Amino acid sequence: MPSVAVSCTALRKAYGDHLAVADVGFSVQAGESYGLLGPNGAGKTTTISILCGLLQADGGAVEVGGAPMRTGRCEAKRHLGLVPQDIALYPDLTARENLRFFGRLQGLGRAELRTRVDEVLEIVALEDRAGDRVESFSGGMKRRCNIAAALLHHPQLLVLDEPTVGVDPQSRASILDGIAALQEHGMAVLYTTHYMEEAQRLCDRIGIIDEGRLVAEGTQAELLAAVGQHPVVRLTVDGDPAVLAGALAGERFVVRTSVGEGRIEVAVTDPARSLAPLIERAEQVDARVTGVEVVEPDLESVFLHLTGKALRD
Amino acid sequence: MTEVVTRPETTPVPPVTGALVLAAKDVRRGVRSRSLILTAVVGPLVLGLIMALAFGGSGGPSATIAVVDLDATPTSRGVVSVLSEQLSDGPVSLRTDLGDARQAVADEQVDAALVIPAGYSASLFADPLALQVVRNNQRAIPGEVATAIAGEVASQSDLIRAASSTVVAIDRSQAPLADVGEIRPAITVDIGNLQESFSAALYFGPLTIFLFLGLGGAARNLVREDREGTLARIRSVSISPRVLATGSAIGVFVQGVLASLVVYAVSSLLFGAQWGDPVEVVLVLVALVVALSGLSTIITAAARTEAQAEGWTNAFAFLFGVIGGSFFGGAQFPGLLGTIGSYTPNAVAMRALIELGPGGRDLVSVLPLLGALVAVGLVAFVIGSQLMVRRFA
Numbered sequence: 150m151p152s153v154a155v156s157c158t159a160l161r162k163a164y165g166d167h168l169a170v171a172d173v174g175f176s177v178q179a180g181e182s183y184g185l186l187g188p189n190g191a192g193k194t195t196t197i198s199i200l201c202g203l204l205q206a207d208g209g210a211v212e213v214g215g216a217p218m219r220t221g222r223c224e225a226k227r228h229l230g231l232v233p234q235d236i237a238l239y240p241d242l243t244a245r246e247n248l249r250f251f252g253r254l255q256g257l258g259r260a261e262l263r264t265r266v267d268e269v270l271e272i273v274a275l276e277d278r279a280g281d282r283v284e285s286f287s288g289g290m291k292r293r294c295n296i297a298a299a300l301l302h303h304p305q306l307l308v309l310d311e312p313t314v315g316v317d318p319q320s321r322a323s324i325l326d327g328i329a330a331l332q333e334h335g336m337a338v339l340y341t342t343h344y345m346e347e348a349q350r351l352c353d354r355i356g357i358i359d360e361g362r363l364v365a366e367g368t369q370a371e372l373l374a375a376v377g378q379h380p381v382v383r384l385t386v387d388g389d390p391a392v393l394a395g396a397l398a399g400e401r402f403v404v405r406t407s408v409g410e411g412r413i414e415v416a417v418t419d420p421a422r423s424l425a426p427l428i429e430r431a432e433q434v435d436a437r438v439t440g441v442e443v444v445e446p447d448l449e450s451v452f453l454h455l456t457g458k459a460l461r462d
Numbered sequence: 463m464t465e466v467v468t469r470p471e472t473t474p475v476p477p478v479t480g481a482l483v484l485a486a487k488d489v490r491r492g493v494r495s496r497s498l499i500l501t502a503v504v505g506p507l508v509l510g511l512i513m514a515l516a517f518g519g520s521g522g523p524s525a526t527i528a529v530v531d532l533d534a535t536p537t538s539r540g541v542v543s544v545l546s547e548q549l550s551d552g553p554v555s556l557r558t559d560l561g562d563a564r565q566a567v568a569d570e571q572v573d574a575a576l577v578i579p580a581g582y583s584a585s586l587f588a589d590p591l592a593l594q595v596v597r598n599n600q601r602a603i604p605g606e607v608a609t610a611i612a613g614e615v616a617s618q619s620d621l622i623r624a625a626s627s628t629v630v631a632i633d634r635s636q637a638p639l640a641d642v643g644e645i646r647p648a649i650t651v652d653i654g655n656l657q658e659s660f661s662a663a664l665y666f667g668p669l670t671i672f673l674f675l676g677l678g679g680a681a682r683n684l685v686r687e688d689r690e691g692t693l694a695r696i697r698s699v700s701i702s703p704r705v706l707a708t709g710s711a712i713g714v715f716v717q718g719v720l721a722s723l724v725v726y727a728v729s730s731l732l733f734g735a736q737w738g739d740p741v742e743v744v745l746v747l748v749a750l751v752v753a754l755s756g757l758s759t760i761i762t763a764a765a766r767t768e769a770q771a772e773g774w775t776n777a778f779a780f781l782f783g784v785i786g787g788s789f790f791g792g793a794q795f796p797g798l799l800g801t802i803g804s805y806t807p808n809a810v811a812m813r814a815l816i817e818l819g820p821g822g823r824d825l826v827s828v829l830p831l832l833g834a835l836v837a838v839g840l841v842a843f844v845i846g847s848q849l850m851v852r853r854f855a
Contacts, residue, residue, distance in 0.1 A: 223700060224474075250483065253483045254699045256473045
């Protein structure tokens with residue numbers, strides 16, 4: 150099995166004058182989980198559509214399992230399993246009928262298909278509801294069945310396009326645990342989401358996409374370091390925060406300060422070691438500290454830094 | 463969810479298998495949602511029953527047939543007399559002049575004309591002449607009824623000759639033969655039964671309308687699948703647009719054949735419709751469904767919304783249905799519209815059915831019609847497949 154599950158280079162797709170995807174390129178190794186993080190309309194689904202052979206790119210190339218991807222019939226498609234954003238199941242068919250249908254299209258023989266359907270039903274904990282129509286399922290059960298249909302042929306690459314939209318917390322946790330388990334067994338996972346916490350929890354590497362461009366890529370630590378994000382100590386003070394900001398200027402552990410009404414935010418190099426000196430300084434300028442909050446930097450702040458807007462804009 | 467450990471063996475699904483799997487899914491969903499039962503079984507039967515009642519019970523369509531006697535002999539007058547009696551329950555119009563009869567057919571004063579040719583009586587003792595039929599191509603069924611009558615008369619030429627011979631034999635002590643008014647042969651032509659033999663037209667028309675309406679089912683399915691995401695999942699598997707088109711067409715074909723067979727069986731068994739030889743009927747119905755399944759791929763590839771699918775479907779159903787004579791028991795438009803309508807798949811199939819009816823032609827004679835239907839289906843399928851490739855390229 151090739152160690153690179155998917156690689157795409159210089160993908161480009163335009164709709165008229167609108168450039169939906171511009172020179173996007175990344176690769177995902179076997180057993181790796183890669184998150185494509187961006188707000189709605191950033192180009193995630195277009196990128197996924199090109200990658201899965203649903204859409205012809207205007208430029209660039211995609212290889213899945215070492216084989217070139219095309220919109221028609223091709224070897225590359227045998228190596229991938231797609232979990233579309235929508236519940237891509239037939240509501241009037243049972244879970245088992247849906248899985249049998251997609252399994253047959255994926256090239257599973259009859260005996261193998263029977264075994265695999267039972268296995269994936271167990272994986273998504275739907276074995277007791279196998280004979281029920283999908284339309285009778287809860288939202289979370291539909292999502293789990295939606296994922297099951299992409300697992301039947303155990304693809305090298307599992308592509309999940311926002312798989313937890315509209316799912317209750319319990320089902321979401323179950324889905325994320327399941328995806329992590331798949332990854333541990335060598336399956337590469339490409340995960341698009343605009344839920345920052347999911348990307349942080351699940352993905353080994355993250356690509357941040359905005360307005361069709363991949364603006365940054367790396368592990369979470371690499372991204373935070375690259376954009377110079379620091380922990381922030383947020384102090385609520387009884388006194389003039391501007392005076393405190395002036396007193397903190399030049400301190401070794403302070404990166405920058407930001408003053409608001411009755412509060413001050415201090416970006417620091419090390420919050421654990423900075424807290425005591427900060428409170429001490431405040432007392433020296435008659436600004437009594439009434440509240441302290443330490444905010445660790447996250448992908449939201451990285452995204453904000455890179456694009457100038459919030460992830461959910 | 464728990465973990466996955468096995469890796470199954472997979473082989474690329476062959477295009478034919480892929481198409482059959484897709485088609486089976488469409489049929490299964492059609493049955494489960496009852497849409498197939500409604501559009502392919504209940505609808506045609508209800509409409510057919512209404513048509514049967516409108517045209518006088520379960521009997522066939524009535525026709526006005528003129529009889530023209532150009533032989534003007536006692537024998538021919540006897541034949542006319544027998545036909546007049548047999549036609550006593552149905553309208554008949556006697557004409558003495560061929561031109562007058564042709565004009566009457568052309569003007570649709572009568573639906574068809576039977577002509578006893580000059581020399582008919584004399585020919586009985588050598589090579590009997592057949593009664594000729596003057597028909598209006600826009601009035602296919604009455605023309606076929608007249609042809610069936612001519613066939614019945616021809617099949618009883620021995621009885622007519624026998625009647626003539628008897629009169630000739632006893633003639634020597636009687637008045638000259640020319641003074642004999644008519645010689646009535648002991649022949650039987652059950653016109654009512656012949657008309658009933660074309661009663662299948664009453665069910666065939668509605669059946670074709672609903673087959674046309676079924677064309678859009680595949681298009682609507684594809685649009686819905688596109689919207690709901692199942693199409694993306696199907697396309698992410700190694701299924702080409704041509705396989706999609708083939709699966710869709712097979713689904714329409716299976717549903718169409720099923721609908722045709724149900725209507726054929728139920729109209730025959732419950733309403734006494736006479737379609738003709740079962741094998742021939744099935745071949746005609748299958749050829750028609752092949753044509754329509756091919757046309758369905760064009761609609762499927764072209765329609766991007768459910769409204770478009772609906773619009774294309776209705777346009778096909780009502781345009782082809784009206785000008786092709788599927789409404790009102792096969793009645794067609796006069797003039798250019800009628801000529802165009804006669805080339806619609808439903809009209810061609812109807813022609814094949816009635817030509818295969820009693821006194822009509824054999825299967826080999828209508829093979830060109832069936833071939834034309836299959837060819838239309840294949841050409842339309844190729845066009846539809848190409849459109850599908852362009853759509854998903």
